[in-house]
Amino acid sequence: MxxxxxxxxxxxxxxxxxxxxxxxxxxxxxxxxxxxxxxxxxxxxxxxxxxxxxxxxxxxxxxxxxxxxxxxxxxxxxxxxxxxxxxxxxxxxxxxxxxxxxxxxxxxxxxxxxxxxxxxxxxxxxxxxxxxxxxxxxxxxxxxxxxxxxxxRALPLAPFGGNIVENSGALEFSEVPKRLGVIGAGVIGVELGSVWRRLGAQVTVLEALPGFLLPADAAVSREALKQFQKQGLDFHFSVNITEVRDNGGSVSVTYTEKEQSVTAEFDKLIVSIGRxxxxxxxxxxxxxxxxxxxxxxxxxxxxxxxxxxxxxxxxxxxxxxxxxxxxxxxxxxxxxxxxxxxxxNYDVIPWVIYTSPEIAWAGLTEQAAKDKGIAVKTGQFPFSANGRALGHGDPRGFVKVVADANTDKVLGVHMVGPNVSELIAEAVTLMEFGGSAEDLGRTVHAHPTLSEALKEAAMGVGKMAIHL
Structure with missing residues (x-):
């Protein structure tokens, strides 16, 4: 043996x-x-x-x-x-x-x-x-x-098979579905919905929770939802799925929304409600x-x-x-x-959603810090005032820094915008070593770069942002 x-x-x-x-x-x-x-x-x-x-x-x-x-x-x-x-x-x-x-x-x-x-x-x-x-x-x-x-996790009303798929099935569609339904507005659902929406699918997202990306900072969630809706993703919140039927050539989903019963028809249905x-x-x-x-x-x-x-x-x-x-x-x-x-260090694990715009965060949200009884101060800087983002032609979103009002220690960093999946690493490194907003704001960042938005947001915590 x-x-x-x-x-x-x-x-x-x-x-x-x-x-x-x-x-x-x-x-x-x-x-x-x-x-x-x-x-x-x-x-x-x-x-x-x-x-x-x-x-x-x-x-x-x-x-x-x-x-x-x-x-x-x-x-x-x-x-x-x-x-x-x-x-x-x-x-x-x-x-x-x-x-x-x-x-x-x-x-x-x-x-x-x-x-x-x-x-x-x-x-x-x-x-x-x-x-x-x-x-x-x-x-x-x-x-x-x-x-x-x-x-x-499977939805009891909609076992996987046929036109009802989980994430792996959504990676293998042989053609672009004209009507795509997504149950679950989490990371996987929004990413896969974005893939097929860009290629021409009409995408409807059904979510049981009352809002979008509730674990994220509220300002980030609002901005991301606005951008996705502008792109054509159709979101429905606080819905209750009552029936799912695979008809062979399509999937019918019946749900209640605002006390009204609605039945929608899709060519494919992605179920993404967790694991x-x-x-x-x-x-x-x-x-x-x-x-x-x-x-x-x-x-x-x-x-x-x-x-x-x-x-x-x-x-x-x-x-x-x-x-x-x-x-x-x-x-x-x-x-x-x-x-x-x-x-x-579980307090500074980064979260990223690879949509366009991207979403990334690490640490405490402003509300979570307040719920812990921590007095906070924040700084926020828009990519619309960042030279590199404007040069890219993608000035959507912003960077937000949350810091302890008494010590200036950075408690959380929240971003929505271009390439923020890469920018979040600098914030994680700073928080791993207990850095302050002023530490970040006084660190020289190359110009022009997207990372300057993070620097400016950190400077904004102390009311020192230059380009805002």
Whole structure:
């Protein structure tokens, strides 16, 4: 029986990063992962195969198409008869996925990580470790890391299949649906709705909650909703879905809105109402692995489960279901197993929505800080006053900085606008080291750059903004 110092169950962003870091620390490592794409084993989990990476590839393709079709005219460029070859767009997307998943396989080989394709199941504790069924082969591991991720949550009225799809199905439409329905106005729903709206679909978004992006700063939510509505996305809030029927050639959705019953017809329906932990086949009940009332694996602050030498990270433990959160937990847990001080600062994890305009934030919103009893001061700067944004022809949105009124420590940064997915990293770095708004405002930023909007917003906290 093969024996390893560390065995990771799950090869997504948390699992494969944990495996690589553990190997770097000198452990013998194996990873068992069941993900299959196009009939072949494919490391990288949901993120690389059917989530973060392919969706961003399609977002980029669709944004280029919209830019060529509409936006470049302001630059003096005339393009006539632009067409989208959907099959070629999907092929490019698949090529990006192949390159990255193949890169993970290369890194496993480079770091001498044994890969098992199939399901991993905890069998029993043995002297010196755990016996794990690794895709039909029993192995022993001194330490086990559970990183099995999550699955899309299905709407009971609308099981997945046919014209009713979850995120992976929405990445594979062979043609642009004329009428696209999206249930759920969260990150995935809005991103995928944006892809197909740019290519010509009429998109309707149905959301049970009373507002848009409620976890985000209220000013950002209002601005983003305004921009998306201008683009043609049709949002309906506080709706209650009462019936969903796949008619073969279309999907009918009946819902109540403002006490009125409405039935809408769509060619395709995307259901994006969150995700649930993936513990199926893990053997949790058999070995006594403790789950909470929602099915997430219970852990302590050091990722220990209730079982000795069994750890868990990523979506399967709850919290922010983000690939970068899982990656950092993967590094942390490997270092903890090695006796080091692995750590993740959950207060400054960035959130990003890759629409146009992009949305990004980290830390506390203004309202959340006030709810905690913290007196705050804020600074806000619009991209319409930023030279680089104007040069790009995309001056939508703004940057907002929230700081402690007494100490000037930055508590949160919130953005909507061009390329803010990249700008948020500077804010996260500042907050990680407890920086103040004045620290950020007095740091020299290159001119002209979009990052100057962040600098000016920070200066605005102290009423020192120059260009406003």
């Amino acid at each position: 093969d024996t390893y110092d560390v065995l990771v169950i799950g090869g997504g962003p948390g699992g494969y990063v944990a495996a690589i870091r553990a190997a770097q620390l000198g452990f013998s490592v194996a990873c068992v992962d069941a993900f299959t794409r196009d009939g072949k084993p494919s490391l990288g989990g949901t993120c690389l195969n059917i989530g973060c990476i392919p969706s961003k590839a399609l977002l980029d393709s669709s944004e280029k198409f919209e830019m060529i079709s509409h936006d470049v005219q302001d630059h003096g460029i005339t393009v006539e008869g632009a067409k989208m070859d959907v099959a070629k767009m999907l092929g490019r997307k698949n090529g990006v996925v192949d390159k990255l998943t193949g890169g993970v396989a290369y890194l496993f080989k480079k770091n001498k990580i044994k890969s098992y394709h199939g399901y991993g199941k905890l069998m029993r504790q043995d002297e010196g470790g755990w016996i794990v069924d690794a895709a039909g082969t029993e192995v022993k591991a001194k330490n086990v890391i559970v990183a099995t991720g999550s699955n899309p 649930v932990p993936n513990t199926e086949g893990l053997g949790a009940a058999q070995v006594g692995l403790e789950l909470d009332e929602r099915g997430f694996v219970k852990i302590d602050e050091h990722y220990h489960t209730n079982l000795p030498s069994v750890y868990a990270i990523g979506d399967v433990v709850g919290g922010a279901m983000l690939a970068h959160k899982a990656e950092d937990e993967g590094v942390a847990v490997a270092e903890i197993i090695a006796g080091q001080a692995g750590h993740v």
